[in-house]
Amino acid sequence: MISTNNGNTVIKSKLISRRMFVLSVAKAVVFLGIFGRLVSLQINEATKYKTLSDKNRFREWKLAPQRGVIKDYFNNIIASNEKVYQVHITPENSPNIEELFFKLKRILNLTDKRIFYLKRKIVKQKPWEPIIVSDNLTWSEFSRLNLFLHELQGVEPIVSVARLYPEKSSAHIVGYVSEVNPKELREKKYLKEMSVPGLVVGKTGLEYKLDKDIIGEVGFQRYEVNAFGKRIRKIKVDSGKAGKNYRSTIDIEVQKSTTEVLKNKAASVCVMDIYNGDIVAMVSSPSYDPNVFVHGVDKDYWQELITNTKKPLSNKSISGLYPPGSTIKTIVALSALENDVWNHKKRIKCTGKIELFGEKFHCWKKKGHGWMDMRSAIKRSCDVYFYEVARVLGVDRLSKTAKKFGLGQKVLKGFIEERAGIVPSTSWKKKFIGKNWYIGETLHSGIGQGYFQSTPLQLCLMTAQIANGGFKINPKILTENKKDNGLRDYIKYKNENPNEPLPNDLIAANFDLKPLFRNQENINFVKEAMFSSTNEAGGTSYSSRISNKKFMFAGKTGSSQVKRFTDTQRTLEIKQKDIVYKDRDHALFIAFAPVNDPKYAISVVVEHGGSGSSAAAPIAKKVIKKVLERHEFRLNVNNEIGDEI
């Protein structure tokens, strides 16, 4: 009994051991497998998993780049940056976006409309792309938000920088920035790497022109985050690189005072240094507040801007097109003299109108000016005299001269809003209108009417190039490191040594001048005629003259017709102020100052202002005074700062 039992036990334990052996082998294999897995994960692929772990741990938030600062000539800031408080949402990090908006609505007073807009935006974009709920919170809103932050998963309070324009008067020059749109992101190469919430790009003016260099580089903040996306600690902050700073040629003081002078008018004033083309002032009135565009323009304000008949958004100085009117007479005279088709002493009797092929051409003065020579025709702005000059000259020669002096082309580079204007010629008409030129149009062109279209800045450039003795200059709005053309030195040398010929080496070494004249006497004649127009009794702008030698200027008025004066109106002697606003003439005035030693050229255009002598010239008078008062200061600053940008 015992033995069988024992025998049985022995067999049994042998069986058990045999089977246990099989199990043990299996165990060894499995543990080896686990060992192998550990080797593979922790040794072979450790780097990969370390990277993944860091990817888990760290999350980066891109920071919108900081734009460079724009200063005026005297280093006053005209476009800067301010600290702003923003709320961003990363939809991916929020467990319940509806609930989140409900909470935010209470904390930040969001409108339903805004929430609707944001929700639609969220649907359109990727869940990990943050959207800006509000980009300019007050401090109290921001601190309230931070207080509730623990229950607002997915919300990021962000302290960012936004554009600030301290000066409204230079709004048109500086332009404004606004949120980038998909089209810009697609088309502009430099924006490729910049996909960051709250990115703003320049839309107009200098902000547009300089956008590529002024926009700066995107920065980032790297945080360690937990599994719920909550920031645990800040690891690294790279605030990016602020964009390039720029110094403009603008004098903000002149801008301001000019804006004041132009108050309530739809007008433009351009002031230019006649030697180096520095634009000292370029005011377009009325102005607007560019700051409103930075954070998304308010609908009511926008409506007001676009419905205003004075067109505050348009930079009239470079995008406003006006017939140059009588101001073109300077060029017509010059062209006629340069082409040797006219002698300035030639006299014509003005009877108030002439007839050509049955069509009547009127002088602005109904009774006529009587006998005129070229000087007095400019002085008193006789239309009949210039009808005749133009007829003899022909539109093509006039067109050539006008273009040489800067009309009919963009004179400032890189401004999206700048327009070229029109200098008509026979070939131009053939090409763009498809009809032949007829002689009557030449007469209209001779007094700056008809097809002629020019911007105030072009008129200013034209005047400057007459005033500097007929040398080509390039208008600039930004200071450059480049050496200027030396025109100022040249003129100074010539004035100091009037009778000596210029030493050859001086010309070759220092000056890079492109004369626009054949005979400088003709330029001087036009300047002299402009002097008479302002400073001699009977001149059209005589009433706006300044007798002080320091400020004395020489100018030419112009009134350009918006709507043809009908014969009935002419017989009834309707005054400009009695016509509806939008049909009134544009008032123009061009001038240079001071007369003896010209330094600045100015152009004034008052939309629907009536006549140049009554509406535009008085403005020029005030601005010229201001500019000349600041002339010494400007020169000194230039010496102090040099051409540092």
Add this chain to the structure above:
Amino acid sequence: MFQPRSIQTTLSFRDKLFSLDYVLICSVLFIGIASMFAMYSTDGGEFNYHTKSHIIRFVVFFSLFLMISFFQIRFWHQTSTLIFIFVFILLLAVKYFGLTSSGSQRWLNFYFMNLQPSELMKVALILFLSKYYHRISNSDVNKAKFLFLPIVALISPVLLVLTQPDLGTSILIAIGGITVTWLAGVRVKFFTYASIVFITLLPIAISFLKPYQKARILTFLNPDRDPLGAGYQIIQSKIAIGSGGLFGKGFLNGSQSYLDYLPEKHTDFIFTLFSEEFGFFGSLTVLLVYSLIIYRIVNIGNITRSTFGKLYCYSFATAFFVYVAVNMSMVLGLLPIVGAPLPIMSYGGSSMMSIMLGLGIAMSCKVYKDVPVN
């Protein structure tokens, strides 16, 4: 005729003390201490609830382990049926009075602790089947009438646990029971038949699975299927272990667990945390110590004379091995995620209790290795 070398039914306390397996005890202690460090780390480097209660549990159940070692092997042999029935009743009680947490009803509330009877069942089933096969002669093992009871004893608790639902524990219980029947000499063909039946029934079984369980299996097959949902745990666990590298990120420096990327870090994923902080060498050490524990238990089986002792030790060693292997394979992404704690290291009283109980019984097999059970 054949007389055993010595048949001593009574041993002096000194004898017992000397016959304890100190390598096993030290290994268990080592794992225990390692688990305390790991638990301290899951509490964010503070002496918080989990750490405190884990230490208390370890101390209590480790003492239990040592105490049980002195119990007569005969006691376990005699009471094993009773124990099994008792635990089975507890499992039934869970069905009616159990506490429900995160969708499954697993616990009984005993005021001082919440007991998970399914954990106890892991040991109780092995104990019961060991006793059953102890008295059955080799020739009877494969007879149908002797197969009936083990099958019922195996299937009924497994089904009960499965319906809690607790897939992981039910699998572990089943593996423990199957091991005993295998070791007892049930023919290979029965296992083959059983597997065939199981595999054919599998599609039907899968249709009974909860959606989350199905998702886990699919996720195991392709963790990138749903990286933020079901695949999240396994991906994050692999990242944590992999990023530990050779030497680990250092104690209390496991970023994955600190920043809450790691799920269930106290319980099923404790090895992940340990591995992240102590690296390849740390994990390897733990793996080796577990191997040592298993080896020592198998060794007790080798030197124990009684069939009951042998069956029990081999089966428990194998079950212990399976717990370790399943848990580690799971966190290493080699198996789908099933709730399977790592013995001793994972937080959980019932699991610790059941393991220590099992170890204690194995130890008493060592102490009474030459004593016949009946």
